[in-house]
Amino acid sequence: MTAYDAIRALQYRYARLLDDDRLEEWPDLFVERGVYKVIPRENLGREPPLPIFFCDSRAMMQDRIKSLREANVYNLHYSRHVVSNIEILSQRDGAFEVAACYTVYQTDLEGQTRLFSVGQYRDVVAHDDGGLKFREKVAVCDTFSIPNLLAIPL
Amino acid sequence: MTAYDAIRALQYRYARLLDDDRLEEWPDLFVERGVYKVIPRENLGREPPLPIFFCDSRAMMQDRIKSLREANVYNLHYSRHVVSNIEILSQRDGAFEVAACYTVYQTDLEGQTRLFSVGQYRDVVAHDDGGLKFREKVAVCDTFSIPNLLAIPL
Amino acid sequence: MTAYDAIRALQYRYARLLDDDRLEEWPDLFVERGVYKVIPRENLGREPPLPIFFCDSRAMMQDRIKSLREANVYNLHYSRHVVSNIEILSQRDGAFEVAACYTVYQTDLEGQTRLFSVGQYRDVVAHDDGGLKFREKVAVCDTFSIPNLLAIPL
Numbered sequence: 001m002t003a004y005d006a007i008r009a010l011q012y013r014y015a016r017l018l019d020d021d022r023l024e025e026w027p028d029l030f031v032e033r034g035v036y037k038v039i040p041r042e043n044l045g046r047e048p049p050l051p052i053f054f055c056d057s058r059a060m061m062q063d064r065i066k067s068l069r070e071a072n073v074y075n076l077h078y079s080r081h082v083v084s085n086i087e088i089l090s091q092r093d094g095a096f097e098v099a100a101c102y103t104v105y106q107t108d109l110e111g112q113t114r115l116f117s118v119g120q121y122r123d124v125v126a127h128d129d130g131g132l133k134f135r136e137k138v139a140v141c142d143t144f145s146i147p148n149l150l151a152i153p154l
Numbered sequence: 155m156t157a158y159d160a161i162r163a164l165q166y167r168y169a170r171l172l173d174d175d176r177l178e179e180w181p182d183l184f185v186e187r188g189v190y191k192v193i194p195r196e197n198l199g200r201e202p203p204l205p206i207f208f209c210d211s212r213a214m215m216q217d218r219i220k221s222l223r224e225a226n227v228y229n230l231h232y233s234r235h236v237v238s239n240i241e242i243l244s245q246r247d248g249a250f251e252v253a254a255c256y257t258v259y260q261t262d263l264e265g266q267t268r269l270f271s272v273g274q275y276r277d278v279v280a281h282d283d284g285g286l287k288f289r290e291k292v293a294v295c296d297t298f299s300i301p302n303l304l305a306i307p308l
Numbered sequence: 309m310t311a312y313d314a315i316r317a318l319q320y321r322y323a324r325l326l327d328d329d330r331l332e333e334w335p336d337l338f339v340e341r342g343v344y345k346v347i348p349r350e351n352l353g354r355e356p357p358l359p360i361f362f363c364d365s366r367a368m369m370q371d372r373i374k375s376l377r378e379a380n381v382y383n384l385h386y387s388r389h390v391v392s393n394i395e396i397l398s399q400r401d402g403a404f405e406v407a408a409c410y411t412v413y414q415t416d417l418e419g420q421t422r423l424f425s426v427g428q429y430r431d432v433v434a435h436d437d438g439g440l441k442f443r444e445k446v447a448v449c450d451t452f453s454i455p456n457l458l459a460i461p462l
């Protein structure tokens with residue numbers, strides 16, 4: 001299996017865990033001190049870029065999932081994360097800088113689907129515990145006028 | 155060519171045959187006693203899961219295509235099947251359990267495109283006649299409130 | 309790296325350059341006398357197929373980009389080019405006939421995203437200058453009633 005194949009598998013697994021409502025397994029795809037950020041595309045040029053969501057450890061991600069479960073809002077919709085255009089942009093010291101496109105759909109309980117968010121992942125992937133994990137996952141979202149954007153990880 | 159590459163090629167060929175209106179070739183992508191089902195996502199947990207469409211042989215699929223041609227309804231739209239997030243979930247006795255996302259668009263004769271259905275393929279792919287074919291293709295559709303859902307294979 | 313992997317990398321790079329507003333680098337993905345065409349799907353059967361956009365050299369593409377920059381219209385939207393279903397249909401004399409699906413989104417400055425165009429690429433890719441480039445890229449668009457279709461390359 002090439003590095004590209006392994007990175008692709010990681011990205012697809014990430015999407016599938018979220019869509020199958022296996023949210024508790026989501027933090028395990030990150031290294032212990034992994035970073036997850038959501039940044040509107042228009043903020044990218046700013047310094048600092050002002051993320052609308054930010055986690056910098058697995059523990060913080062687990063807390064977030066617990067809040068979601070308690071709020072019990074997330075499950076009013078099914079989500080579908082489509083990941084495409086996966087590219088390795090650079091490689092250094094065993095870490096890969098990866099770009100990808102994401103398209104997230106939400107479907108309500110009536111079976112109506114709408115485009116929820118389109119954007120780009122800008123990730124750093126590295127070996128950890130014998131497999132590849134996200135050291136950093138940044139979702140740069142084109143679509144930012146999303147009322148419940150923070151409900152589900154992108 | 156790896157198994158993954160061959161499975162991906164099969165999935166894309168499936169999509170292209172449908173989109174190029176080569177419907178008569180669609181059953182050939184299945185083994186003789188192949189199964190094709192469409193199941194709304196909300197039915198997945200039920201027992202039995204109540205598919206809204208079901209074929210369990212190539213002959214049955216051929217009949218279906220013949221009906222479509224006679225009804226002559228299908229060709230009021232162009233379809234576009236986008237397949238992504240292709241994963242091999244398991245492998246046993248030469249058969250592969252495969253998951254993928256699909257996004258199907260329909261475009262009317264005025265050139266207006268709309269999202270038709272989003273969902274997941276849950277397939278079993280196996281060697282047959284010297285190539286890979288679908289032993290089972292299950293389209294689990296997030297979007298189920300579709301008036302003409304049964305017009306075109308997903 | 310297989311031919312497939314290299315072609316996929318070319319397609320994704322094409323998408324990323326456009327989406328990152330690196331339009332001046334877009335012509336470099338083509339050979340010197342490369343052809344870029346946009347053809348509505350309904351015109352495909354016609355002879356001649358009447359493209360709604362046509363370039364037959366890098367120089368012509370560079371002119372087009374210059375016009376876009378001067379018109380300064382293109383940047384009222386962010387674009388997102390998703391490329392999927394990449395297939396090598398045939399190979400002859402070092403040139404590859406390639407099919408792919410594209411989905412292009414546009415997001416306005418308010419962060420509202422809409423589906424802009426769905427269709428198929430029908431490309432010829434060949435070695436040039438030590439790498440793979442487009443000898444021909446034809447965007448066959450399902451969606452053709454697009455007011456500003458000509459603003460951004462598909």
